[in-house]
Amino acid sequence: MDGKTELIQSLSLCPLFRGVDATAIKRLFSEIRYTVRSYKKGNYVIMRGDTYNRLHILLKGQVAAQMQGNTGKIVTVETLRAPDILASAILFSPDPSIPVSVYTVFDSEILTLSKQELIRLFRTEPSVLEAYLEDMGSKVAILSEKFRLSHFSTIKEKVAGFLLDQASKQKSETLRLPYTKETLAEIFGVTRPALSRVFSQMETEGHFRSRGRKVRIEKDSLMSVLDEAN
């Protein structure tokens, strides 16, 4: 398998191109300018404060994004596995200096293309645009929830606050979780296993019953979780 075939294969697995078949991806990438670079494990791809003016698509490998807290402590805020796109929103932010450093956890390969070329891609293939907008929309939704729940101190309170809000929005005590467990873990700022533990514990305690993404809440019981917090 040559480099080009491998590239197309990686791209066709990337969420950004989920609506586009391999032939169309091949045609798209014969028409735009892009570069591909390989990085050995443990190298920095992007340094915090850099101007982020090219979209980075992780073709192979795994990267981690690090942030520096105000106390100077460095924390990993996100891990991305190939294939995926990096910092979709920052590319179009009024402050394009990237708040995180990105380094390779394993040997990785990254394709980059300019904003202008990306916009050409959007025009040629509207489903790529829709996938990009959804990626950004999803980031806004996650951040809004994180911010809204930030005044709760424990995961249990955050889960209670989230479920009560969903029940109110969905106007029913039987609700459908609008996010995957991965996204919920991100919203609550915990790992997936930690979230599962809290969910099981709360279910055992009778705060709600769930089956897949369907949840039947016990409203008074969840309210009492929040009352105890105050």
Add this chain to the structure above:
Amino acid sequence: MDGKTELIQSLSLCPLFRGVDATAIKRLFSEIRYTVRSYKKGNYVIMRGDTYNRLHILLKGQVAAQMQGNTGKIVTVETLRAPDILASAILFSPDPSIPVSVYTVFDSEILTLSKQELIRLFRTEPSVLEAYLEDMGSKVAILSEKFRLSHFSTIKEKVAGFLLDQASKQKSETLRLPYTKETLAEIFGVTRPALSRVFSQMETEGHFRSRGRKVRIEKDSLMSVLDEAN
């Protein structure tokens, strides 16, 4: 002036169409399907929990977005003056149920168009797409900062945390504020006058000196603001 001319005039002042001249806007809106509705002051345009599947463009008037806190208290989270777009990110979110209710503060006129028509608009006029992406990018940037600063309790601490972070990103103690004062007020969750008061007070206390968007920070002095907080 007829209704159509007035419509084009409102749209040409809307941030979404800042790169498009009136003639082009007229042509664009003769090719897509949209509806325009008038609302008397004090009416609800959108109810919390509704599925937001059409972009709303406020042509005339003023609207306010309300949210219900977990304690049941209703708070106004944002006020929008015409012409502007509503909830750009939610339109493409995986959870399209809108978290706010929107009501008219004055008599208003709102144009709506479907996601599909919006995407057609993006394809015909790339500068509209760029403006939309920037609007979303800016929301992500604001929310990220709000979340990052949410563990600080006072505005003074938030300002100190923000300026120290910018200095670190810009690798200099003389930095340029990447946002307007309006956006900064939104990030810190205060009104513009309240932000100006805190800025003046902190400047008088010697934490930094500023001129327009240029700020020279006194690093140790700002760090002491955060130290006191812990």
